[in-house]
Amino acid sequence: METYNVVIIGGGPAGLAAAVSAYDAGEHSILVLERDTQLGGILNQCIHNGFGLHTFQEELTGPEYAQRFIDRLIERKIEYRLNTMVLDITREKVVTACSRADGVTRIQAKAIVLAMGCRERSRGSLNIPGFRPAGVFSAGTAQRLVNMEGYLPGRRVVILGSGDIGLIMARRMTLEGAKVLVCAEIMPYSGGLKRNIVQCLDDFGIPLKLSHTVVDIEGKDRVTGVTIARVDSHMKPIPGTEEHYDCDTLLLSVGLLPENELSRGMGVELSPVHKGPVVNESLMTNIPGVFAAGNVLHVHDLVDYVSEEAETAGRQAAAYAAGSLTDETGREIPIETGGGPRYTVPETLDPARIGDQLTIRFRVGSVMKDRRVNVYLDGDRVLSRPRRVMAPGEMEEVLLTRKMLDGHPDLKSIAIKVEEG
Amino acid sequence: MRIYDAVIIGAGITGCAVARYLSRYQGNFLVLEREEDVCCGTSKANSAIIHAGHDAKHGSLMAKYNVEGSEMYPDLAEELDFPFRQNGSLVLAFSKEDLPRLKALYENGVKNGVKGLEIIDAKRTRELELNASDQAVCALYAPTGGIVCPFEATIALAENACANGVEFRFNTEVTGFRKLEAGWEVLTAAGKAIETKAVVNAAGVYADIFHNLVSEKKIHITPRRGDYCLLDKTTGDFVSHTIFQLPGKEGKGVLVTPTVHGNTLVGPTAIDIEDKEGTNTTAAGLDQLLQKAGAAVKNIPIREVITSFAGLRAHEDGHEFIIGEPDDAPRFFDCAGIESPGLTSAPAIGLDVADRIARTLDLPEDPSFVGKRKGFLNPNKLSIKERNDLIKKEPSYGLVICRCETITEGQIIDAIRRPIGAKSLDGVKRRVRAGMGRCQGGFCSPKVMEILSRELGVPMEEITKSGGKSQVIVGRAKDRI
Known part of the structure; x- marks a missing residue:
């Protein structure tokens, strides 16, 4: 069996950043396994700009952003295998992978970084009634067809869901010559970034209908029409509010799900809220030596934060492989949320293991206005930041510093709360 | 022009079962299907179960074929290598x-x-x-x-029938019949009449329309x-x-x-x-x-x-299977009203109707009939060593296309290249399950389209979800600008 100290599952933005940071932490026995034909993951089909503002203080396209990390990987001569699908990972960290070139191989790792990304929710998971014709695409599939294959998925388009990919595709389809009739969103707020609503819908005169959903899909061969209706506060369609659109395409941007089938198979504990592994401050899962980062951990809005998170995971995986990060979790203190944040990543932390600072990311469950994000250590408020508007579509973060922790040497409880005032 | 011994209307599980059992006899047999593939109607959307046979009323045809069919499945599944x-x-x-x-x-x-x-x-x-x-x-x-895979059961029957000489014609809609002295002329939307000694009406929810065209004893x-x-x-x-x-x-x-x-x-x-x-x-x-x-x-x-x-479900008013020749339409064999337990009964109905046709037409048995069929190879069921031997021989079995179901390029190529091969995304999906999993084809459909395009030699723009006018894409990007 082959052996590598750090095996990284996935060569998208998370996997690339994890590999580079593990290398820079001194670990040189690294293998990245990527199922697609090239590194870069989903960034390859995100040809719009806006990537890298935080990381590079530049506006890059997705492929450009990916290339910066691919270049770093290649400079460091980090090994990677393309067209290689990981079939299984055991608790003992034996990775079984399959490819045309090598067949089925087994690799023993000392540490593993899970970086498989996420997938889109499909029509089926929403139980949208109607026929099942051609012309119903998830927004990401349509994006791949347009941006990577050069095909037009349809000419008259209705979009359900105002997640970022849906918004980006509203603009893309318009630029490619299609007519986007409407973007319907079941929630009373958009799930996408504000800047995308402005740049992708408003600038092209595409109406956004909040609290609306698709109630029927027509067409036996290809989509011929879609009916949307307003929903009540329980998200049930209100009879009499139906509006019909003649169209040949329905794009769905109705949420992303971390892809954790491999994690589940190996016994990684998953959060029922963010659907990714439950991790501690080192981004380590309940299985010692198995780390997670990026969209497989929780779905991010910005790739910059994926890279940042993955750098931590890569560094910690290197430390684990080198024996400097021990299995004993010491004092893992759960981060309480008091109802404001729906979840936090990490879920727990060990103050002794935190260097200069720790970034804690979270999302809120509904739109909140004029609030403060307060951080309490043993009941003492150590941080209070005003937030004019918070929405589920925008990830929040707080920075816990060494200094704050040093003030509470016998720390027993940590809470992050969203409060009025 | 060729005169067929039997023309079977409908390539669902019943039609394919009749075809398969008919292929044990010498003769010219033809299956006509309106859709682009087998298993496109009721056979593809049902409970996928084999009823034990306690529901159907004792003495009914439903009860008879249900119990017979249920008893046939274990051996049939082994012979035709489909999941059961x-x-x-x-x-x-x-x-x-x-x-x-x-x-x-x-x-x-x-x-x-x-x-x-x-x-x-x-x-x-x-x-x-x-x-x-x-x-x-x-x-x-x-x-x-x-429980059974209704797709592969139907496909297996069709493939085995085909291997034993039964012809299949897809995208061919039957529009009517002309009675001949000893048989029928089957009229199709394409305009060509087909002469046959016997007709099998296995048209699912449309079986009443065809029956009523030839018989005064109407069904609904x-x-x-x-x-x-x-x-x-x-x-x-x-x-x-x-x-x-x-x-x-x-x-x-x-x-x-x-x-x-x-x-x-x-x-x-x-x-x-x-x-x-x-x-x-x-x-x-x-x-x-x-x-x-x-x-x-x-x-x-x-x-x-x-x-x-x-x-x-093709629910006949009397809630009973209608099997065989109406009194006023000899050599027109109905397989009508095939609702639950239809999937279970199909092999028994197929066997019975095939034998009746053979008796009526005095068809001799075909000594070259081969009853066995090899199913789609599933590398997930092989040991690592067997899998590596396979990939060495045929590297496409090493490339995973559908992540959710772990389906390789080799399996998809197999699904397309078989004699009754997949021609569309749904055709591939029903045969080897690419796109059947949790992402419902979100990741693999563009790749499966490419494989279909390459294997069938048709442009991407013509690849359909399920035949007809169900093209997945409408053209090249920017072709309207």
């Missing part, structure tokens, strides 16, 4: 008042010749099925109940819609048996069953409609479905739904 498993079924009763009806069902089953039937108490019911409703007071246990078929929800494979062990509720006035009601591929299937509703193409699900139907399923099993993990769909 006897998982056993339970009919739950929820109150003491239901007991006489459950008993009657048991007795009916015994009379029908169903083996191993047993009425079991609540404790045993829960031992067999942890998630059975707490309200269940007893159950009828049928160990011979089974109502499309009875059934909505279903399919759950993710993570729910695969939610139930291990097929769980029915005691049949009421509205038929056998909603069942919960594992599938041979490890999903959980919930359905069907029973909604009578007019439109013979009305395979659309409705919000009301899906709501009703989930509500009713909750009565039989507790804690259905309904958030794990990966797709919902609807199928149409």
